Amino acid sequence: MTESNPEANSESQTVRIRPLDKSVVNKIAAGEIIIAPANAIKELLENSIDAGSTTIDITIKDGGLKQITITDNGSGINKDDLPILCERFTTSKLSKFEDLQSIATYGFRGEALASISQISHLTVITKTKNEPTAWKAQFTDGMLNKNGAKPVAGKNGTSLIIEDLFYNVKSRLRALRGGNEEYLKIVDVVNRYSVHSKNVGFTIKKTGSNSNDLIIRPNLNTKDRIKVIYGSSVANDLIDLSLQANLDVGLFKCEGMITNSNYYNNKKRIQPIFFINNRLVACDPLKRAINQVYSSYLPKGHTPFIYLALELDPVNVDVNVHPTKREVRFLHEDEVIDYIVRELEAKLSSLDSSRKFTTQQVLLPKRKLDDELQYPQQSQIGGLSQPESSQRPRKQFKPISSFKKPNENKLVRTDFRQQTLSSQILSNSNIRSSQFSQSQSQFSQRVVNSSLSDIDVSGQDSSMIGEGDENDNEQTLANTTVQTIEKERVKVNLLSVNNLRSQVENFTSEEITNILSHHTFIGVIDYEKRLVALQSGLKLFMVDYASICNELFYQIGLSDFANFGKLKLSEPISIRKQLEVIYNNADLLETVSKGNKVKTIDEVLEKFSEMGDMLNEYFSIEVDEQRTKVTDVNLISLPMLIQNYFPSLSKLPLFLFRVGNRVNWEDEQECLGGILRQLALFYVPASVPNEDKFDPDRAKMELVLRDLLFPLIKKRILGTENLIRDVVELANLPGLYKVFERC
Structure with missing residues (x-):
């Protein structure tokens, strides 16, 4: 009798196929x-x-x-x-x-x-x-x-x-x-x-x-429904589209509403609305074909509003091809699309005998930091025209020389869809575009948990942090999520806050403000040193975005003082444990204190507890005192300075340490300004190591900078004189042309 082979038995006992529960x-x-x-x-x-x-x-x-x-x-x-x-x-x-x-x-x-x-x-x-x-x-x-x-x-x-x-x-x-x-x-x-x-x-x-x-x-009829939903700027330029049946391709009816050739002031792109046999569907081939037609009528980068309802022969339509019924398949798709496009082209051609152009004088008032300052989106001009004055001034004709085409070294890029440096880098790295198609709002779903090497924005050595403290604290912060809470806006008339705002306005550099207000984001130069390239006019600049973001968050803190939303933490965070990360490491404590006197942990906790009501009311920093065997204070919420943006919680220990030790709690103006400065440092994006291989953290940082922070910098920041050293001119187009001409 032979012994059984365990390996043979394990191979013979294969996993059986069974029905799922x-x-x-x-x-x-x-x-x-x-x-x-x-x-x-x-x-x-x-x-x-x-x-x-x-x-x-x-x-x-x-x-x-x-x-x-x-x-x-x-x-x-x-x-x-x-x-x-x-x-x-x-x-x-x-x-x-x-x-x-x-x-x-x-x-x-x-x-x-x-x-x-x-x-x-x-x-x-x-x-x-x-x-x-x-x-x-x-x-x-x-x-x-x-x-x-x-x-x-x-x-x-x-x-x-x-x-x-x-x-x-x-x-x-x-x-x-x-x-x-x-x-x-x-x-x-x-x-x-x-x-x-x-x-x-x-x-x-x-x-x-x-x-x-x-x-x-x-x-309500269809046009009035569109007006209620999408506004008068869309409804005023709508035309009816009703096509005759084409039984050869199985099209019974096609009707809807589209915008005419005067609709070109849309700032927000509205996705086409397609219904096929009364089903809301996405039809990319039809969308591309219609946009191609409008490319001859609308300025570059603008798209029309489209609502089309098609009725096809039900025999030709398969409605059961997508779990969510988002798509359908139908026969003669190319023929149906060609027929619609031809009729649409004929319709637009018949209406293109006259075009409407509007002008608007743009007044740029001096920027001010004010607690009631609003930043509305650019208004849509649409087809509205202002009444003309009864006495029109005599038109001043320009000389022919003024119409001369400018030299190439005077041209500035104006097409917002033109490729940038960062897009070229991504394409050369053979990275799928779908990896970077997430919108900036996706960052609102989780905190970017970077390592504790980012604990100090000034670039301190993380090796000074104890391994045990790092692991425990990192695990605690990694399991922490946040929930955004908005609150009603209140008016602030504190003399100290107004003085801080005046200091920023009086310290403004017109040159730096113009560069940041009219820039085009090119790409990140160095993730670790936090440098980006910006184009402003005919010049190329290298900018330290850590310093720029620090000033941005400080100014947002002043303008929105006492009106911050809340980032509600899923679980309270012990301030004592966060402070112990620094206090238990002598080398790190010496580095961050910079030789200044350091308060004890209990003194810092007592200050947080004592000023808890003020922190909550003015800064949306909510704390809760816990008195057990060891007195502690829990952090419940943080301020939301920018919607859909969260700071790296890995910098939380250093933030709490600086607030407790570097803020002058005895003077109102210095106290409020000091807390705002520490908040700004806390919200500055953490550095990311430069590596040859693909790093998703670098891709996320690129999206945050390009799609969230720098558009906000363009709108809100006042370039102060202390930023002059952080904005370095790399090249200018006229100067480069002179160099090449000499060559």
Whole structure:
């Protein structure tokens, strides 16, 4: 008898194929259909419209993650259908597969409510016109709760309440953006259905708000709906587009509204609205073809507003190609697009006999730091023209020489879509563009947890930090997340704050202010030394962005004094433990103290506790004293100086140390100014090591600088004289031309 070979036995015992548990299958399906709160809203809107609703009211809490309430006055749901309402593939739209070829409703698969109930707590209150009372039912994991449906008071129609969306899918919840960002996506979805859904009224607002963010009355026509949603600047330049049927390619009807050739002042790009057989879809080939037509009529970099509703032969359309129904496939796609483009070209050509141009005198007042200073977006001129004066001055004609084309060494780049140095570097590194397509708001979902080597903005040696302290503190901060909280604006008339603002204004350098106010961001030169390249006019500059950002955050602190939002920490942070990172390292303590007298940890904690009310009111720094065996003070919140931007929490120990030791708490003006200076240092972006290999931290830093901080620097900063040494001219175009001419 031979001995068995363990290796042979392990190879023979292969993993068997087995069916997944039903709950796992349902959650996988739910993850494909409900990607974000906006997808849930889209599915529920379609159900309400299918039910014949004329009014749909939506209330959103925390971007839809905490609660979504959608109420309609449709036909309602029969009580006998409630037990299977949230089971998969239960629908009133289909009975056999062939019905898909002529489907005329939004929903048809019966997966929307089933998917939503798998990843949230779902409550349904519904009443049909034939029933004397409404019925309330609660669902979990697609099943009706044991209590069943209960009679309640209610109106005809259905009200759906979704609570704690993605409560059991933590990975999806962490990947979502902030509440405000998700709310904007929801509003965008509602806007698009509001444009297309005739005879249906819509309202949407945040929970607790007294006013609606959108009100669409049922009797509004399409143009008025667009005017309410997108403004008069779009509606004033709209033209109707109605194409004749083309049965050869299966096109029954194509109608909508587009902007004419005078619409070129749009500052915000509005994505096209396409409905195919009453389904909101994305059709990139049609979008590209229409934009190509408008490229001959609109200035470079501007796009039109497009709303098109196509009705195709249902036999040619496959509606079941995408889990979220975002896309459809249809036959003769190229022929249909070519037909629409030809008709659109003919329409625009017939209207292009006259063009409207407007002018506006731009007055640039002296910049001031004021607590009520507003920074509105540039207004859209649209097609409005000012009345002319009865006595017009005689026109002064320019000499022909003034129209001479300038020399190439006098030209300044004006096309905002032109490639920059950073884009060339990324393309040469063979990095997929999708890795960098995240918008700046994605940084609002997590704190960039850099290592403790970034603890000092002045570049101190991290090797002085004890290994145990570093690991413990880094683990604590890595598990800390924040929640943004806004508050109402108050007027500040403190003499000390006004004096600090006057100091900045009196110390302003006109040259530096002009460079920073009219710059074009080129790219990062050195991540570790924090240097960037900027173009201003005909000159190229190298700028220390750490110093510039430090001044930016200080000036934002002055202008928004006592009006900061809050970054609420998910868990309080012990200030004592943060201070011990520095106090327990003698070399580091000596370096950061710079020979000055250092207070004890208890003295610093006592000062935070004593001035807690002032810190909370003026700086949104909320602390909570904890008296146990060892007196401690917990940090509960930090100020939000810029929306969608968070400081690196790895610099928190040094910030708390400096506030406790370097701020003069006895003098009001020095105290407030000192805290603002330390906040500015804390919010300066941390340095990132320069390495040959690809580093995602460098890519993130590039996005933050290019898309968030430097656009803000362009709008808000006053270039002070202390920044002169941080802005170095590298080259200027006329000078380079002279050098090359001599060669």
